[in-house]
Amino acid sequence: MIAAITVALLLLVVAVASMRVLKEYERGVAFRLGRLREPLGPGVRLLLPGVDKLIRVDLRVVTLTIPPQEVITRDNVPARVNAVVLFRVTDPVKSVMSVENHAVATSQIAQTTLRSVVGRADLDTLLAHRADLNEDLAKSIAAMTQPWGVEVEVVEIKDVEIPEAMQRAMAREAEAERERRAKVINARGELQASAELRDAAKTLSESPASLQLRYLQTLLELGADHNSTVVFPLPIDIIGPFLDAVRGTAAPGINGTSPVIRAAERTPHDH
Structure with a gap:
């Protein structure tokens, strides 16, 4: 009776020692007496103590x-x-x-x-x-x-x-590159502005009335500031008849040169 109980206890100990639990993300590589066995999946696996050797491999990242x-x-x-x-x-x-x-x-x-x-x-x-x-x-x-x-x-x-x-050299290089881009953009802006001014000059030259309207607009813009003197140029073809009338009646000192007429002189008190 005692021998049977002893044998049963030994078998229970061997069974417990033979149990291995593999998690779902693990796989087992087992060797029996040094020889490779097939891979073991997750769950409860039985291995012979002293005969089998188990290596756990984690499949997670x-x-x-x-x-x-x-x-x-x-x-x-x-x-x-x-x-x-x-x-x-x-x-x-x-x-x-x-x-x-x-x-x-x-x-x-x-x-x-x-x-x-x-x-x-x-x-x-x-x-x-x-x-x-x-x-x-x-x-x-x-x-x-x-x-x-x-x-x-x-x-x-x-x-x-x-x-x-x-790092300092790269910072200086980046600053120089930004300055170069700013100068290039400024030069392109000047080029485009000069082209637009050229087209505007051609358009105004084709219509003298448009040029006079531009003169009046400029005079209006100047009048908005507190200026004391406004110099307003007039083309010779507009004031030519007035000069002829003055030449025929008045002072001999007037000749046919192109004048720049001082149109108005205002003081800050005129405002």
């Missing part, structure tokens, strides 16, 4: 932070670049059989690839076209990790640090 790397860009600018890699295991057996530690191996490959890809790009590309570099990084890392059963989903460059002297 893993976030891997690449530490800052000292790199030199193609245009010989030193920089510190760090990135983040998102990957997951797609083949549990390969992730165990093909590489000792797939997470460490992926991290080392990501660091090496980051230095290599950034070293082939210039500083402007690194700062303004990160999407292209991220795509190149993802393709290069994925090509290396695919035989391990690891799929790289996202690679993003997080931060780029450059020396302060280079």
